[in-house]
Amino acid sequence: MTLTAPARPRERLLSPTYAATTIGMFALCAFVAFEATAVTTVMPTVADRLDGVGLYALSFAAPLASGVVGMVAAGGWSDRRGPAVPLGIALVVFSLGLIVCGTAPTMEVLVAGRVLQGLGGGALTVCLYVVVGLVFPATLQPAIFASFAAAWVLPSLFGPALAAFVAHTVGWRWVFLGVVVLVAVAAGLIAPALRRVEFAAADNTFPMGRLLWALAAAAAVLAFELLGSRRGALLALAVIALVVIATALRRLLPAGALRAARGLPAVVATRGMLSASFFCAEAYIVFVLQEQWGQSAGRAGLALTIVGVVWAAASQVQSRLGSRVSDRAAMVWGTGLVLGGTALLALVVAADVHPALAVASYVVAGAGMGFGYPRTGVAMLAASSDADRGFNSSGLSIADSLGGAFALSASGIVYATAEHAGVGPFVPVFVLAAAFAVLGVVAATRSSVAPTAASAPG
Incomplete structure (x- = not known):
């Protein structure tokens, strides 16, 4: 008579091993998504209240551009020492950006806060990808990436209405400030998994050159937007910005x-x-x-x-x-x-x-x-x-x-x-x-x- 070992239960994202990490990562993606949809809803009001309609487009481009800097820094740091420390710093910077935006007295200050948001959010994105590779088996990776996409569903369902309600009842500033505490809770769910990760530290040097190219790319993208519809010498500067973007990307991408x-x-x-x-x-x-x-x-x-x-x-x-x-x-x-x-x-x-x-x-x-x-x-x-x-x-x-x-x-x-x-x-x-x-x-x-x-x- 041959005895066979019982089949191992199928691994799932919400099994005890991965549940807290899955929920925490999903929540972080959802909060970032909520900020995107909420800001789209309230930014016309913000620009009007802060007398900054001329900086409206820049308030959307700024976090995308600055995010590149955070991505490069977090990627290099994660390859050398693992994702735990850069993820923690990313969460702090992202939260600080929310606070700056929520307390901004002028549109210029709000754009600066959006830069911080992008810096932290970009680093956060890279760290989450690295965590997926270290924590989740290959069989679960398609599902966790699908959950990242699904994290945009809830904000799209209630984000615009909730943002409009918050702005109407307690003011647009709480659209930014209200997310800070929730980010801290999500970070607490991920922390235990990060402490269990076994990561062999590498001797790679920090990619300072790539970080400088990321700064150049971010600045060039913003300059391209500001100068591209101008005439004469300013238009020529926009062309130079385009060249800088292409050159930087050659250094930043595979x-x-x-x-x-x-x-x-x-x-x-x-x-x-x-x-x-x-x-x-x-x-x-x-x-x-x-x-x-x-x-x-x-x-x-x-x-x-x-x-x-x-x-x-x-x-x-x-x-x-x-x-x-x-x-x-x-x-x-x-x-x-x-x-x-x-x-x-x-x-x-x-x-x-x-x-x-x-x-x-x-x-x-x-x-x-x-x-x-x-x-x-x-x-x-x-x-x-x-x-x-x-x-x-x-x-x-x-x-x-x-x-x-x-x-x-x-x-x-x-x-x-x-x-x-x-x-x-x-x-x-x-x-x-x-x-x-x-x-x-x-x-x-x-x-x-x-x-x-x-x-x-x-």
Whole structure:
């Protein structure tokens, strides 16, 4: 008679081993997402109260740009000593940014707070990716990345309404200040897992050169936005800023990412173009619904709610499909849907058909993000080793952040140029979003990776 050992229970994200860590990481992502949706809701009021409408766009671009600096610093630190200390510092800086924003007497101070928010948030993103690689087994990684995407659902459901309610009852400042305590609670849930992580310290030197290039890239992105719609010498300075951005990215991303070389570089490029296309459209969808079709802020905000739900649902679908759909196929389908959604949105706005069709187009793009976006993280980890997981995580997040920041800067220039020319500005902006999606599709077709392949900066 042969005795067989009982089958081990299937590991799950909410099993006792991983439950607290999963909840804490999900909560941190949700709080960052809430800030994004809440700030979008209240920023017109903030700019009006602080007499800073001229800095409105900068208040959105600033955290994306400064986030790159935090990503590089956290990536290098995590590769050398593990993610625990940089994650703690990231949470402190992010919280400090919230406090500065919530107590800002002027719009200039609020933008400075947004810079701190981005700095901490960027470092936080990289640290969470490294924690996933160290804490969760490979079989659970698609699910945890799907949960990160799902963390945007709750804020999209109640974020705009809650932000408007808070601003109306106790003032817009509490939209920032109220999150600080919640961040501390989430950090407490993650702390036990970080103490259990066994990390072999590396002798790598801190990437000071990359940090300086990150600073240059952040400054250049903001300069590009401020100078791109000007004339004469100032326009020439915008071109110089563009060159600085490209040069910095060559130092910050895996070699070949700017040309979407096959493998890991194409994965990173796909992530950047997904963010560029989708968030370029997101910045203007509520705006166009109000301006072109006269929708109220509440009704226009429903577009954000619907797309958040669809994004999360598509993310869960790709997670359940698992290895039955390759990472490359998921990214190709995802970028294709984003392209279809943004292109259709441009056509609907141009034809002035119906606002429901505009929302439906945006929802298609959201489905593409849910299906393709999580797999960029899975593919990146599959192509990484202990020696370069932090660098590659940093590169993926940098592409994500700078892709969105650059697209927003470029869209601001396109919008201003179209207005000066007496042309409707929304169609050119959505065409720009579709153009970024085309580049994403091309990159996704080249994104097959070999497991544990190392990558180096270039």
